[in-house]
Each structure stands twice: as C-alpha cells, then as structure tokens.
Amino acid sequence: MVDQEKRGITPIEMTNQNVVVPDARKGIGITIAMAMSKSLFSPFMPKLLPAAADGYFTISRKMFSKKTETEGKTNSWVDSMRDSSPTRVKPSTSLSETEEKNTWIVNHPSALSMFEEIVNGSKGKQIVMFLDYDGTLSPIVEDPDRAFMTNEMREAVRDVGRYFPTAIVTGRCRDKVYSFVRLAGLYYAGSHGMDIKGPSKNSCRNKKDYQDVLFQPASEFSRMIDERTKCIPGAKVEDNKFCISVHFRRVEEKMWATLVEQVRSVLKGYPKLRLTQGRKVLEIRPTIKWDKGKALEFLLESLGYANSTDVLPVYIGDDRTDEDAFKVLRNRGQGLGILVSKVKDFLRRLVEWKRSTLQGQCRV
Numbered sequence: 001m002v003d004q005e006k007r008g009i010t011p012i013e014m015t016n017q018n019v020v021v022p023d024a025r026k027g028i029g030i031t032i033a034m035a036m037s038k039s040l041f042s043p044f045m046p047k048l049l050p051a052a053a054d055g056y057f058t059i060s061r062k063m064f065s066k067k068t069e070t071e072g073k074t075n076s077w078v079d080s081m082r083d084s085s086p087t088r089v090k091p092s093t094s095l096s097e098t099e100e101k102n103t104w105i106v107n108h109p110s111a112l113s114m115f116e117e118i119v120n121g122s123k124g125k126q127i128v129m130f131l132d133y134d135g136t137l138s139p140i141v142e143d144p145d146r147a148f149m150t151n152e153m154r155e156a157v158r159d160v161g162r163y164f165p166t167a168i169v170t171g172r173c174r175d176k177v178y179s180f181v182r183l184a185g186l187y188y189a190g191s192h193g194m195d196i197k198g199p200s201k202n203s204c205r206n207k208k209d210y211q212d213v214l215f216q217p218a219s220e221f222s223r224m225i226d227e228r229t230k231c232i233p234g235a236k237v238e239d240n241k242f243c244i245s246v247h248f249r250r251v252e253e254k255m256w257a258t259l260v261e262q263v264r265s266v267l268k269g270y271p272k273l274r275l276t277q278g279r280k281v282l283e284i285r286p287t288i289k290w291d292k293g294k295a296l297e298f299l300l301e302s303l304g305y306a307n308s309t310d311v312l313p314v315y316i317g318d319d320r321t322d323e324d325a326f327k328v329l330r331n332r333g334q335g336l337g338i339l340v341s342k343v344k345d346f347l348r349r350l351v352e353w354k355r356s357t358l359q360g361q362c363r364v
Ligand SMILES: O=P(O)(O)OC[C@H]1O[C@H](O[C@H]2O[C@H](CO)[C@@H](O)[C@H](O)[C@H]2O)[C@H](O)[C@@H](O)[C@@H]1O
Pocket: 132, 133, 134, 135, 139, 140, 141, 142, 143, 144, 145, 147, 169, 170, 171, 172, 173, 238, 240, 245, 247, 249, 278, 279, 280, 281, 283, 319, 321
C-alpha cells in the first residue's frame, strides 16, 4: 500500500499517510493495528512468509515440500529481504490493488486532518506520547550510526515532552538512541522495549532528582548475545544490548543468502533466540514475550494508567515492530496509533493546542 522504504527516507515530507481509525464506541479510541497489519504492510509481506498475529513471520513446514528445509528457509528469508529492498522494481499495481488502496486512504484519513477530533476526544484524558525512532523521528540512512534527527524535530519532541509524558520506543540500544535524541525527562525504551529507563511517576520533570524506572527483563541474554555478535562475518552488526541488528543495506543481493545462512548457523543451538526482520536488517532477539507493545503497557502502568480510562496513549511508528504497540492499543480499546508522516507537524500542533488550553492557567 505505502512504500515503507520511501516513508522511511522522507518521513516528514510524506502526506496523507497518517492513520487514524475512530472507534465510534469510545469517541477517540483507535483500532489501528488491524487495519495496518492487513493493509499497510501487505505489500512487504513476502508471500511465503505470512504475518503472524504477533506481527512476526512464521515459516510453515508445508512451504518446503520440494526443497530441503534449510534451503527453503534461507530462500524465504531472502525473498523477504528482497521485498523490503528499494532497488527491486515492484510489479505494476493491479486495478483491484489500486481500488483497495484508494478505499484504504479514504478510510484512514490523515491524523493532521483529524486533529480537532483527536484533541476533542482527549478531553479529560492524559495524552501519553510514544515515539518510534528510526524512520519516525529520524530519516532512514545508509549508515545506522548517522541516523541523526534534525534540530527542528528535537525541538518538537522536547516541547511535546514538556506537556505530555513522552517515551521513545526503539529497537536500538537505549544509550545509543539517547545519544541521538539528547533530551532529558523522556522515557527511553531500547532493545524493542526490553530496556526501559525514565523519570518515575511522582518525580517533577523539571527537577534533576527524579528516580529512574529501570526494567531489563532480558538481561540474562545480554552476555550471550554480545559474545555471538563477533562470530557473524560481513554486513554491519549493531549491538543493541538485548538484541542484535545485522544490517544488509550495504550487502550485495547475491550475498544475502550467505548472510542469512551465516546468521542462522550462529543461532543453531540457541533456542532462546529468534530471528526477525526489519528494514534491511536482520534482528536477533530473545524469544521472551516482550516487545514494543509490552513496553507501552509497562510504561502506562508505571505512569499509573494501568487500567485507567483517563488516558489517551498516542503511538507514532513506521515499522513492523511498531505493530505490537498498535495491537496493544487496539486490545485496550483506547489510544491512537499513527503511521509515520508529518510527525513534526503533528507534535507541534499538539503542543500549540495544549498551550492554548493552558492559557490563563499555570503552565507546565
Ligand atoms: O525501532 P526503531 O527505532 O525503528 O529501530 C529499528 C532499527 O533501526 C535502525 O535500522 C534502520 O535504520 C538505519 C538508519 O536509518 C538503516 O540504515 C537500517 O537499514 C534500518 O533497518 C537500527 O540501526 C536498528 O538497530 C534498529 O533495530
């Protein structure tokens, strides 16, 4: 439906790709994940790798009837890698796909165009912001070490953080994403939510003495992952503390199968690790049931909104891994999932609105 790679390169220039699905029962409640997983990501779901309910790919044994299982699995992974490649010419879109896309856009208007409805629906509720980093706050670039956010985006996030509890939720190592964002007073959920730190609920965000919330459910895997990264040749390996990213953006396509085989051979004997895929990146993660959605729930709970109806969580993301968070919002029957686009504009508008509602009152 929407070119993920394109969205990643120029996320703040794209238009009409925000996703807002009003839920008539709850006013502003948003049921975004179902629409996203069916429509948005479908062009990037390799045919051999159907998306599982949890947003990850599972590989059925039936798929490999005429090949060895190992060969079949490697080919499936390479197919998936190709599907997320911008260098690959996509087959022309069929009429029915075009109709589906148009219907989808009509049914999923821009968050900016629905801004009034959103803020009206938030009345009496505390907005809590969740922001993915790569491809959402920063553009997608060749070198993962240079995925800097602009100063304008930093200002927009800083201002939002002044008015609303705000979390950065990323696959990156927490320290690394902090070195990019450089804003104190926010929550940082690194390693796909497995490493969370931020101001505690009762702390004053303007004071330096707030306590940290620290949660590292996957720490037992850390050393093991660290050791194994050294054994994966080629490509760029990024240690995200509780996850490992193996980047293939700069690897020639003919080498992808070899790369997958190498990575999978490392994983043999480590049933507690699993392989997933992002944008031109293979990710090795612990099999524990923890993801960005769980991180969102954990943060809401630590803010005192575990079972509250007085909260409006807003999650902005661009990637398959963000679907876990969208799914949590859908299951909670509250909140708002926004697909990346004009993020900065949306954040600024939210701040302007909040400022206007505070006119004449004590500022935050
Ligand atoms: O959860 P996110 O904040 O979206 O992080 C997901 C991965 O993002 C990074 O990789 C992606 O961005 C790179 C820089 O633009 C790009 O070169 C790469 O191809 C993308 O996959 C990060 O390097 C990974 O560790 C994160 O898991």
